[in-house]
Amino acid sequence: MTLRHAVLAALLDEERSGYQLAKAFDMGVANFWYAKPQQLYAELTRLEQGGLVSGREVVQAGRPNKRLFTVTDTGLAELEEFTAAAAKPSVLRDDLMVKVQAADSVDTDHLIARLTERIGFARTKAELFEHLLRTMRGDRSEEDFLLHGRPIGPYLTCLRGLAFERGNLDWGERAIAVLRARQDRPKTRDAEGDDR
Amino acid sequence: MTLRHAVLAALLDEERSGYQLAKAFDMGVANFWYAKPQQLYAELTRLEQGGLVSGREVVQAGRPNKRLFTVTDTGLAELEEFTAAAAKPSVLRDDLMVKVQAADSVDTDHLIARLTERIGFARTKAELFEHLLRTMRGDRSEEDFLLHGRPIGPYLTCLRGLAFERGNLDWGERAIAVLRARQDRPKTRDAEGDDR
DNA sequence: TATGACTACTCACTTTCTTGAGTATCATGG
DNA sequence: CCATGATACTCAAGAAAGTGAGTAGTCATA
Numbered sequence: 001m002t003l004r005h006a007v008l009a010a011l012l013d014e015e016r017s018g019y020q021l022a023k024a025f026d027m028g029v030a031n032f033w034y035a036k037p038q039q040l041y042a043e044l045t046r047l048e049q050g051g052l053v054s055g056r057e058v059v060q061a062g063r064p065n066k067r068l069f070t071v072t073d074t075g076l077a078e079l080e081e082f083t084a085a086a087a088k089p090s091v092l093r094d095d096l097m098v099k100v101q102a103a104d105s106v107d108t109d110h111l112i113a114r115l116t117e118r119i120g121f122a123r124t125k126a127e128l129f130e131h132l133l134r135t136m137r138g139d140r141s142e143e144d145f146l147l148h149g150r151p152i153g154p155y156l157t158c159l160r161g162l163a164f165e166r167g168n169l170d171w172g173e174r175a176i177a178v179l180r181a182r183q184d185r186p187k188t189r190d191a192e193g194d195d196r
Numbered sequence: 197m198t199l200r201h202a203v204l205a206a207l208l209d210e211e212r213s214g215y216q217l218a219k220a221f222d223m224g225v226a227n228f229w230y231a232k233p234q235q236l237y238a239e240l241t242r243l244e245q246g247g248l249v250s251g252r253e254v255v256q257a258g259r260p261n262k263r264l265f266t267v268t269d270t271g272l273a274e275l276e277e278f279t280a281a282a283a284k285p286s287v288l289r290d291d292l293m294v295k296v297q298a299a300d301s302v303d304t305d306h307l308i309a310r311l312t313e314r315i316g317f318a319r320t321k322a323e324l325f326e327h328l329l330r331t332m333r334g335d336r337s338e339e340d341f342l343l344h345g346r347p348i349g350p351y352l353t354c355l356r357g358l359a360f361e362r363g364n365l366d367w368g369e370r371a372i373a374v375l376r377a378r379q380d381r382p383k384t385r386d387a388e389g390d391d392r
Numbered sequence: 393t394a395t396g397a398c399t400a401c402t403c404a405c406t407t408t409c410t411t412g413a414g415t416a417t418c419a420t421g422g
Numbered sequence: 423c424c425a426t427g428a429t430a431c432t433c434a435a436g437a438a439a440g441t442g443a444g445t446a447g448t449c450a451t452a
Contacts, residue, residue, distance in 0.1 A: 001438065002291055009297040019400050032293030036440065041401065063448060064400045076301060083295045083302045087310050089317050090290035092360055095198055095283040097228030100356075101205040103349030105272060106279045114283050121285050146374045147381070153299030156374065160296075160367045164288055167363050171356045178342045178352065185343070197407080215430050232410065237431065258418060260430045 004052075005082045006033035007043050008075050011053060013151045017066040018044050031129065031161030044069060052078055100175060108179050115172045115179075122168035129162040200248075201278045202229035203239050204271050207249060209347045213262040214240050227325065227357030240265060248274055296371060304375050311368045311375075318364035325358040 010021055010030055021044075022037035024030040035043075047053045052075035055067040071079075096118055103111055136155050137145035145155065206217055206226055217240075218233035220226040231239075243249045248271035251263040267275075292314055299307055332351050333341035341351065 002289075002294055003438075005291075006294045006297075009294050012298055012301050017400075022400090031288065032297045033289060034287040037401080038403090038441080039439065060399090063398085064446075066400060071301075079298050080302055080306075083298065083310065084306045086313060087291040087295060089314070090288070090292060090364070091230040092227065092286075092357065093198075093229060093289075094286035095201075096286060097353050097356065098198055098202045098205050099279045099283060101202075101228045101349045101353045102208055102275050102279065103352060104347040105208050105349075106276055110276075110280045114279065117282060118285070147377055151300040152374070152378065153297045153301075156299060156371050157293050157297045159370070160293065160363075161288060163363050163367055164360075167356075167359050168286070171359055174355070175352050178348070181343055182348065199408080213430075218430090233430095234411090234432080235409070256429090259428085260417060262430060 003033065003035055003039060003043050004047065005079060006030070006035070007040065007047060008052065008071055008079050009153070011069055011071050011075075012079075013154070015068040015070045017058075017068050019066060032157045047075070050074075103179070108183050112176055112179055115176050119169055119172040119176075122165045122172065126162055126165040126169065129158050129165065132158050133162065199229065199231055199235060199239050200243065201275060202226070202231070203236065203243060204248065204267055204275050205349070207265055207267050207271075209350070211264040211266045213254075213264050215262060228353045243271070246270075299375070304379050308372055308375055311372050315365055315368040315372075318361045318368065322358055322361040322365065325354050325361065328354050329358065 006025075007021065009032070010016065010024065016024075018037070018041045021030075021040045025033060025035045025040060026037065044053065044055070048055055048069070051072060053069045054072050055069045057065055058068055059065050096114055099106065099111060099114055133142075133155065136158070137149060140149065146152070149155065202221075203217065205228070206212065206220065212220075214233070214237045217226075217236045221229060221231040221236060222233065240249065240251070244251055244265070248268060249265045250268050251265045253261055254264055255261050292310055295302065295307060295310055329338075329351065332354070333345060336345065342348070345351065
């Protein structure tokens with residue numbers, strides 16, 4: 001039930017509409033969580049019913065009206081409580097890992113294709129994060145921003161996101177190099193005969 | 197529906213019982229996926245019904261009998277197909293990120309406590325992975341293993357797991373340092389009054 | 393003038409994940 | 423001799439997450 005808290009956290013520094021949230025959570029700009037629009041609208045409804053956020057209708061000319069949501073004091077209290085409780089250890093849960101785990105039994109070219117995809121994706125995201133970080137800190141240095149800038153939460157999660165994507169990148173390149181090298185020289189020494 | 201494939205991948209290099217799988221997936225030794233015992237038993241049943249794995253009863257003295265599962269050719273084909281399809285971009289989905297995202301509105305000491313927990317956890321896992329890697333490669337060097345050793349899949353995923361945990365570690369320490377420094381000097385310069 | 397793209401959102405449904413409880417046997421230690 | 427813990431699983435229920443399809447108006451492009 002963390003989507004709930006992720007939404008609260010996303011509304012903290014600015015009131016937003018469901019649609020805006022949807023954009024952010026879908027594009028992965030919200031580097032700390034991911035969700036589909038439908039989930040967000042549903043969650044916002046629940047949060048509003050529970051009094052954790054409050055929405056106000058904004059009438060717009062030339063486009064549909066929208067509802068902007070803000071976190072209430074109850075919502076803040078909920079977040080506080082959530083933070084006070086132990087976080088569950090994060091686990092990597094990743095399609096690509098499963099595929100690589102099966103590397104010995106599966107077509108190497110396919111695998112390299114998947115890794116290449118991932119590298120491209122990681123590179124794009126890394127650039128996006130770098131851009132976001134620059135935007136957040138404006139003209140000051142990173143050290144300066146980390147000490148005095150605001151909001152610091154999004155900056156820190158963005159840093160993690162960036163490191164994560166760089167990790168994807170490095171690992172992906174390494175894995176491809178390894179798989180290629182093994183492809184060129186399929187069997188040597190101890191790898192003779194069998195496998196499965 | 198990737199648990200399905202994760203189970204197949206885990207059965208590749210050795211036949212295993214549901215119980216063994218459960219241990220591995222629960223402890224996070226299976227660094228590429230995570231699942232509860234009940235899920236695994238359920239999944240194994242489904243896989244067997246679909247003919248993707250086959251189980252054989254092993255009668256044991258002094259303890260309950262168990263069923264060991266192997267991947268069938270159909271199962272291998274399924275994995276192959278799975279690998280051929282594009283992987284969905286992995287996303288960080290992590291309680292702790294949500295908490296840090298809310299850093300500006302939430303108690304800093306709580307947050308530091310959560311980060312400290314995570315660091316401890318990451319350190320343990322990193323050591324576990326290092327140990328696993330050493331065990332897998334035996335007395336040879338990493339380069340040597342990467343080129344000639346087997347199975348290579350688990351080694352590669354383990355490398356990713358290790359890098360990931362090191363990333364957690366570094367980031368966690370950085371974040372704590374930042375939060376502490378800001379706590380000591382809560383408002384300076386540009387941070388007065390307003391924010392963002 | 394219709395085609396697609398963007399804003400803004402809703403409904404209904406399915407799959408997946410998580411939780412809690414329960415069964416049964418054997419080995420170990422106090 | 424009784425408690426604890428490991429092995430080896432099953433059943434049932436619920437919460438969370440994900441999917442597909444649909445509505446409806448506006449705007450720019452072709």
